[in-house]
Amino acid sequence: MDLKSYLKQRQLLINKALGRYLPSTARFPGAIHKAMRYSVLGEGKRIRPILALAACEAVGGKVSSVLPAACALEIIHAYSLVHDDLPAMDDDDFRRGKPSCHKKFGEAIGVLTGDALLTFSFELLASGSHNGASSVHLQVIREIAKAIGTDGMIGGQVVDVDAARRGGVPPATMEYINTRKTGALISASVRIGALLGGVSPKAYQSIRHYGDRIGLVFQFVDDLLDKDGAVRLYGVEAVRRKANRLTESAIAALAPFGKKAEPLRALAQFILTRDF
Amino acid sequence: MDLKSYLKQRQLLINKALGRYLPSTARFPGAIHKAMRYSVLGEGKRIRPILALAACEAVGGKVSSVLPAACALEIIHAYSLVHDDLPAMDDDDFRRGKPSCHKKFGEAIGVLTGDALLTFSFELLASGSHNGASSVHLQVIREIAKAIGTDGMIGGQVVDVDAARRGGVPPATMEYINTRKTGALISASVRIGALLGGVSPKAYQSIRHYGDRIGLVFQFVDDLLDKDGAVRLYGVEAVRRKANRLTESAIAALAPFGKKAEPLRALAQFILTRDF
Numbered sequence A, B: 001m002d003l004k005s006y007l008k009q010r011q012l013l014i015n016k017a018l019g020r021y022l023p024s025t026a027r028f029p030g031a032i033h034k035a036m037r038y039s040v041l042g043e044g045k046r047i048r049p050i051l052a053l054a055a056c057e058a059v060g061g062k063v064s065s066v067l068p069a070a071c072a073l074e075i076i077h078a079y080s081l082v083h084d085d086l087p088a089m090d091d092d093d094f095r096r097g098k099p100s101c102h103k104k105f106g107e108a109i110g111v112l113t114g115d116a117l118l119t120f121s122f123e124l125l126a127s128g129s130h131n132g133a134s135s136v137h138l139q140v141i142r143e144i145a146k147a148i149g150t151d152g153m154i155g156g157q158v159v160d161v162d163a164a165r166r167g168g169v170p171p172a173t174m175e176y177i178n179t180r181k182t183g184a185l186i187s188a189s190v191r192i193g194a195l196l197g198g199v200s201p202k203a204y205q206s207i208r209h210y211g212d213r214i215g216l217v218f219q220f221v222d223d224l225l226d227k228d229g230a231v232r233l234y235g236v237e238a239v240r241r242k243a244n245r246l247t248e249s250a251i252a253a254l255a256p257f258g259k260k261a262e263p264l265r266a267l268a269q270f271i272l273t274r275d276f
Helices: A003-021 A030-040 A047-058 A067-084 A101-105 A107-126 A134-147 A153-166 A171-180 A183-196 A201-226 A230-234 A236-252 A255-273 B003-021 B030-040 B047-058 B067-084 B101-105 B107-126 B134-147 B153-166 B171-180 B183-196 B201-226 B230-234 B236-252 B255-273
Strands: none
Touching: A003 A047, A003 A067, A003 A255, A030 A067, A030 A101, A030 A107, A030 B153, A047 A067, A047 A183, A047 A201, A047 A255, A067 A107, A067 A134, A067 A183, A067 B107, A101 A107, A107 A134, A107 B067, A107 B107, A107 B134, A107 B153, A134 A183, A134 B107, A134 B134, A153 A171, A153 A183, A153 B030, A153 B107, A171 A183, A171 A201, A171 A230, A183 A201, A201 A230, A201 A236, A201 A255, A230 A236, A236 A255, B003 B047, B003 B067, B003 B255, B030 B067, B030 B101, B030 B107, B047 B067, B047 B183, B047 B201, B047 B255, B067 B107, B067 B134, B067 B183, B101 B107, B107 B134, B134 B183, B153 B171, B153 B183, B171 B183, B171 B201, B171 B230, B183 B201, B201 B230, B201 B236, B201 B255, B230 B236, B236 B255
């Protein structure tokens, strides 16, 4: 398959949907809606929503039934970046080539924009239930809340903040950061796409296996690109070998889905070989 | 009814439930769970969860079916206080007689604790659906997300931050801040209790009327105590008259519920006459 044009087409679809779902700047109070749109729209690979859409289609579901949740994943990702960039956190003045949210709108709006994006993502996740069973939507909300909570993304950040202060961590702690900080939301994106696509319990196990593996690969590649984390601990070669093995295992788990999982296979390779 | 002992008994019930629901400090990473418990447990009137429980009982529902959501309301309230206290926002060193979260644990943990509390509240709202219809739980999540989003609590804060910077606002803007900043979550607490108590569509209109009115009264009394907001604009006497009239109208809306609404009536009087 032509991954490049597939990605481009999906990014367009997701960007259009994000623009439609996010509150308009014409709505009062405009300042916060402007900051929300600034932080979500524009540049962005949209990996999380693309994974959710692909997982939904792999299990035979329709794109329309997962699009709001897929956009919620991207909005959650944006919230985490806005708060990460704050002076009290990583203190980054730039994000994707533009001034970071708090640099552009001030620190108070930076805090409130992250809060507003996180809140809005749950509003989005709880709407559109006409497309599926309410109990599945509740399960999706639980899965996401766990993936970004203190045993997921926030947990990874807390331990990472602490590790940076100490200047080094034991391998077990590194493993914890690896699976939680970025991997948890990536894996959850895959699971959520499958759940909203109406996956069977048996197929869900396979999809889950794929999601867990590529979540880890995503974080390992981050570390390879930053020469940080696992790379400092195990060295470039060992991390590359681990990432290769995990990608093979992820792709092997997709066998039951046949041709419908072609995008998920290509995405696994893409995540392994990306250079951004 | 003896409101004082009613409040005390309900506070005990809610504090016990909060202690049970919130992640234990023994769970890794302990630092964030410690900061979460520090920010929620201890002092606190628990007005929002008490209103939710009372509204549930007024419509004939059971306390057990609303307890997790009631605790989520208190956790959301705590998140808003933790982020409000940050240096970029109100810059408060103390909260309820103790060092504020960021003073105690550092600013990075302050940001992350607010995020973690907000995230956890949605996890709590999405669980326990065995006690009721999933579609009602989804409706509750939507109601809460709206009440604390950019057309609710966050919207009120954004406009308030802007008003403080300008040093004055027109009456319409004051009205906006009044209904959103504190009132929206108070009103939502009442609606949510009724929804989870299995309220009929007709009774819901009455309960909603009550909730909207006491949400406004709550904010007016805040302004009377702080000599701020509406008081600066209309004067003490006019605000007191408005608050009295709204309380009467709120209580009048409870007529269809008879004796079961006794706590809601007493709570309306309590909110009007409180001195904290």
